[in-house]
Amino acid sequence: MTVPDALASLAGALAAEEESLLACVHCGFCLPACPTYVRLGDEADSPRGRLYLMRAVVEGRLSPDSPALHTHLDRCLGCRACEPVCPSGVPYGHLLERGRAVVRSHRSPPGSVRLLLAVLARPLVARAAWALARWARATRLPALAARVLPRRWGVSAAMLASSAPARLPVRGGSVGSAARRGGPAPDDAPPERGRVAMLRGCVQEGLFGRVNRATERTLGVNGYQVVPVSGQGCCGALHAHAGDLEGARALARRNVAAFGASSVDFVCVNAAGCGVAMREYGELLAGDPSEPQAREVAARVRDVSHLLAEAGPRPGAVVEARVAWDPPCHLLHAQGEDRAPLQVLDAIPGLARRPLFRASECCGGAGLYGLTHAELGGHIGDDKVGAIRASGADVVVTANPGCHMQIGGTLLLGGGGPSVVHLVELLDESYRRAGLVPDPPKRGRDRG
Numbered sequence: 001m002t003v004p005d006a007l008a009s010l011a012g013a014l015a016a017e018e019e020s021l022l023a024c025v026h027c028g029f030c031l032p033a034c035p036t037y038v039r040l041g042d043e044a045d046s047p048r049g050r051l052y053l054m055r056a057v058v059e060g061r062l063s064p065d066s067p068a069l070h071t072h073l074d075r076c077l078g079c080r081a082c083e084p085v086c087p088s089g090v091p092y093g094h095l096l097e098r099g100r101a102v103v104r105s106h107r108s109p110p111g112s113v114r115l116l117l118a119v120l121a122r123p124l125v126a127r128a129a130w131a132l133a134r135w136a137r138a139t140r141l142p143a144l145a146a147r148v149l150p151r152r153w154g155v156s157a158a159m160l161a162s163s164a165p166a167r168l169p170v171r172g173g174s175v176g177s178a179a180r181r182g183g184p185a186p187d188d189a190p191p192e193r194g195r196v197a198m199l200r201g202c203v204q205e206g207l208f209g210r211v212n213r214a215t216e217r218t219l220g221v222n223g224y225q226v227v228p229v230s231g232q233g234c235c236g237a238l239h240a241h242a243g244d245l246e247g248a249r250a251l252a253r254r255n256v257a258a259f260g261a262s263s264v265d266f267v268c269v270n271a272a273g274c275g276v277a278m279r280e281y282g283e284l285l286a287g288d289p290s291e292p293q294a295r296e297v298a299a300r301v302r303d304v305s306h307l308l309a310e311a312g313p314r315p316g317a318v319v320e321a322r323v324a325w326d327p328p329c330h331l332l333h334a335q336g337e338d339r340a341p342l343q344v345l346d347a348i349p350g351l352a353r354r355p356l357f358r359a360s361e362c363c364g365g366a367g368l369y370g371l372t373h374a375e376l377g378g379h380i381g382d383d384k385v386g387a388i389r390a391s392g393a394d395v396v397v398t399a400n401p402g403c404h405m406q407i408g409g410t411l412l413l414g415g416g417g418p419s420v421v422h423l424v425e426l427l428d429e430s431y432r433r434a435g436l437v438p439d440p441p442k443r444g445r446d447r448g
């Protein structure tokens with residue numbers, strides 16, 4: 001196939017989405033919600049402008065190898081803040097991934113992105129890479145490098161350093177003494193709520209294994225039986241986000257087979273971006289022999305906050321802290337989970353919630369955005385961290401590893417500040433003080 005033929009066939013793949021592209025009525029409601037449009041003021045960096053570019057390719061008015069298509073689709077965060085405000089229901093995230101697949105076929109992403117995606121797709125290599133990253137993190141050299149290197153060199157070090165367990169600032173008593181008040185008695189058995197399999201994930205298990213363990217414990221306290229599922233791996237979200245749909249499909253097939261073979265009621269995900277990817281496995285694998293099973297698995301996927309909220313959740317003991325909840329875009333905009341995380345926070349007595357200015361806006365982490373658009377991503381991250389500092393919170397709560405590292409890394413580069421924790425880490429701490437879960441081991445290897 002010649003290069004023009006190949007490009008024509010890719011444009012044809014995007015043409016299959018013509019109906020969705022035509023759904024855009026150019027009303028512009030999405031423009032103020034778009035972080036790149038708000039910052040750059042360029043119509044081509046808005047959802048409407050990007051849809052227009054994709055439609056121009058389908059209609060043959062723009063070549064699929066056009067630099068304009070590359071630049072403006074690349075610059076999109078994929079935050080999907082444009083979806084809930086769209087009166088026409090344009091499936092923007094789905095179209096973006098298809099558009100990026102067209103771009104990727106013509107121009108490879110940076111070497112750092114290709115390397116990372118290749119590592120994540122190989123479980124043994126990924127396991128060795130995470131072990132190395134945890135070792136480096138434990139030396140505290142990344143934290144030092146983040147403080148002394150110029151910002152553009154220190155970003156990756158800061159992100160790695162910020163993935164370490166955070167110290168929880170606590171006022172009003174120490175664990176196991178005065179703080180152990182409120183909440184149910186440890187031997188009160190919760191009602192049974194079903195069997196749950198958990199996606200361990202790649203970054204999540206590699207650098208945030210403690211969040212996965214906290215998820216298992218908090219689900220257990222709320223009556224869910226967590227069952228192990230072997231053969232699972234990376235969900236493929238980062239591959240799809242980067243336009244590598246074939247790579248994403250290969251990873252999705254593996255997870256569909258693993259979770260499809262398990263007899264569970266729910267598949268629990270505690271990383272918002274991975275949750276969206278798994279909920280969209282049916283569309284990703286449309287036409288594939290695994291499509292029916294993919295749709296069946298996708299229908300059972302729930303964010304951990306949703307499962308906990310369904311259970312109440314059970315209240316824990318007092319944790320006195322000023323907290324700011326920063327909802328991950330893929331939880332709020334793409335999964336529509338606006339209430340469940342707040343219900344989880346409400347189960348922790350003693351928290352003082354601080355409102356966060358523009359909380360619903362992306363933090364600039366956006367998957368691999370830090371590698372591809374460090375400057376714009378850093379600018380958006382600075383705005384988020386400015387809002388966090390202004391809130392007066394001493395703990396920032398999030399629910400996605402990318403957001404965790406973007407916010408934590410930006411805070412570190414700016415001289416430190418509030419601790420960053422996952423929602424279930426905070427609930428787990430509250431349960432630990434209530435005696436509902438055991439204390440974590442004090443020694444041992446850093447498992448994240």
Ligand code: SF4
Nearest residue numbers: 034076077079080082
């Ligand atoms: S996904 Fe986010 S950055 Fe991209 S067009 Fe939509 S609102 Fe803008």
Ligand code: SF4
Nearest residue numbers: 024025027028030086
């Ligand atoms: S809100 Fe929806 S219909 Fe309106 S311009 Fe944006 S994408 Fe198009």
